[in-house]
Amino acid sequence: MKRIEVVAAIIHHEGKILATQRGYGDFKDGWEFPGGKVEPGETPQEAIVREIREELEVTIRPERLVTTVECDYPKFHLTMHCFLASVAEGSITLLEHEAAKWLGKDELDTVAWLPADVEAVQKLKPLLEEARGS
Numbered sequence: 001m002k003r004i005e006v007v008a009a010i011i012h013h014e015g016k017i018l019a020t021q022r023g024y025g026d027f028k029d030g031w032e033f034p035g036g037k038v039e040p041g042e043t044p045q046e047a048i049v050r051e052i053r054e055e056l057e058v059t060i061r062p063e064r065l066v067t068t069v070e071c072d073y074p075k076f077h078l079t080m081h082c083f084l085a086s087v088a089e090g091s092i093t094l095l096e097h098e099a100a101k102w103l104g105k106d107e108l109d110t111v112a113w114l115p116a117d118v119e120a121v122q123k124l125k126p127l128l129e130e131a132r133g134s
C-alpha cells in the first residue's frame with residue numbers, strides 16, 4: 001500500500017489548541033492539525049515549520065513530539081508525527097483552510113476530527129493542563 005509521512009502542528013496558546021478545517025480534497029470539511037507531507041531531505045521539524053508558514057503565515061517553534069500516529073486509510077497508510085508548538089512570530093492567517101477554532105481541554109471533542117487525529121487528541125488532554133497559561 002502507498003505510504004505517506006506527514007507532520008502536524010498542535011499549536012497551543014493560553015491553554016487552548018488550534019484545530020483547522022480542511023478546505024479541499026478527499027477529506028474536505030474534516031478537522032485536523034495544520035501540516036502536510038515531509039519532503040525529501042527535510043527533517044520533520046523543518047517540514048512542520050515550512051508547512052505552517054505555507055498554511056498559516058506564521059513561524060512556529062516546535063517544542064516536543066506528542067505522538068506518532070499510524071493509520072490505514074483506504075488509499076494509503078499514514079504515518080503522522082504530531083508536534084506541540086507555539087507561535088514564535090506573526091499572526092495566523094488562513095491561507096488554505098476554510099475555518100479554524102481554538103479549543104480548550106473540554107472542547108476537544110466538539111469538532112469532527114479526521115480518523116488519524118482521534119488518538120492524538122486523546123494523548124493531548126493531559127498535556128493541555130500543563131500548557132495552560134503559557
Ligand SMILES: Nc1nc2c([nH]c(=O)n2[C@H]2C[C@H](O)[C@@H](COP(=O)(O)OP(=O)(O)OP(=O)(O)O)O2)c(=O)[nH]1
Nearest residue numbers: 006008027032033034035036037078114115116117
Ligand atoms: N495536515 C494534516 N493531515 C492530516 C491530518 N490527519 C490526517 O489524516 N491527515 C491526512 C490528510 C492528507 O491525506 C494527509 C496530509 O496531506 P496534505 O495534503 O495536507 O499534504 P501537503 O500539504 O503536503 O499537500 P499536497 O500538496 O500533497 O496537497 O494526511 C492532520 O491532522 N493534519
